[in-house]
């Protein structure tokens with residue numbers, strides 16, 4: 001008789017090998033104490049965090065914390081229900097109002113996570129005989145939204161090579177002219193930290209009659225004049241139909257959203273299973289989100305700090321001899337390419353022992369065959385912390401052979 005767990009044998013073997021090669025499992029780290037937006041205690045050691053998405057450092061902002069406490073006292077700890085039924089409180093509506101103010105849109109819809117926002121909007125929009133066209137390196141939540149649309153209603157999935165404008169064009173040219181199409185792009189791609197040539201891609205999508213959705217999860221607050229994202233920076237506000245984002249990165253809490261000016265957008269609330277069939281966010285969470293989003297509207301000093309920190313780390317690592325995914329700092333994510341899993345995990349562990357936490361990333365999260373140490377910078381990293389991060393990278397790389405001794 002087949003054991004349902006038999007298929008996990010390769011995964012079990014891989015994780016056992018990982019445990020043998022390091023004292024600490026890179027995917028089982030516990031923050032024993034969090035000291036602020038950029039530091040935590042991990043296994044008794046004060047550690048600089050360079051692998052969180054706390055880009056704007058909002059998690060310990062006093063105004064934001066006060067709003068969360070206020071909402072928890074006024075409304076309790078949870079909603080016990082779906083947004084569709086008893087789970088919409090005044091603070092959920094206020095978070096949607098804050099998003100409309102931030103993005104300058106007519107509509108905003110808050111989901112319980114960014115994952116669910118992509119799952120919900122993509123699966124709700126594309127149906128039978130319609131097409132969803134995505135970049136090969138799309139985030140898992142976009143893929144899962146496509147799979148859900150395919151399974152539920154027979155939508156068709158078409159993929160083009162990462163950031164390849166001509167491949168997108170040739171894919172679209174082959175689709176039936178009159179069929180409904182959704183092109184899904186990301187402003188910043190989260191594994192390599194590279195940005196998309198949105199201007200060319202959105203123009204091509206529009207020329208082929210598609211609606212366009214851009215996931216701006218990794219750009220909120222620090223791209224474009226109002227911090228709306230790469231699509232704003234590239235002047236595409238009138239061409240992009242839907243923007244997806246998350247509260248789990250620059251906003252500093254948890255939750256996801258879609259904003260849009262599409263006149264029929266509100267109907268999505270009644271057609272979107274990941275919005276309907278799950279409980280809404282606790283009032284304290286949406287209250288912190290609303291406060292944080294409004295503060296991000298005037299956070300020019302934070303944006304400047306974030307770019308300064310990112311450029312310093314990118315330049316420092318490059319000068320040391322690390323192989324980086326991009327030749328200049330395109331976003332606040334810096335991906336360091338290592339030879340293989342052993343070298344990536346060894347360097348990760350050496351950094352952790354030296355008091356610096358970064359992310360290990362590997363297939364299937366990364367493009368084929370890539371083993372990365374992924375750094376994400378914060379506006380709240382101090383100059384001294386940045387200096388320490390660079391020093392520790394040098395020591396760790398020399399220890400493991402990732403850099404020449």
Ligand SMILES: Cc1ncc(COP(=O)(O)O)c(C=O)c1O
Nearest residue numbers: 113114115139190217246248255
């Ligand atoms: C591009 C992108 N979209 C969506 C998400 C999902 O966001 P959340 O953490 O809110 O589920 C992520 C999270 O890493 C992401 O990188």
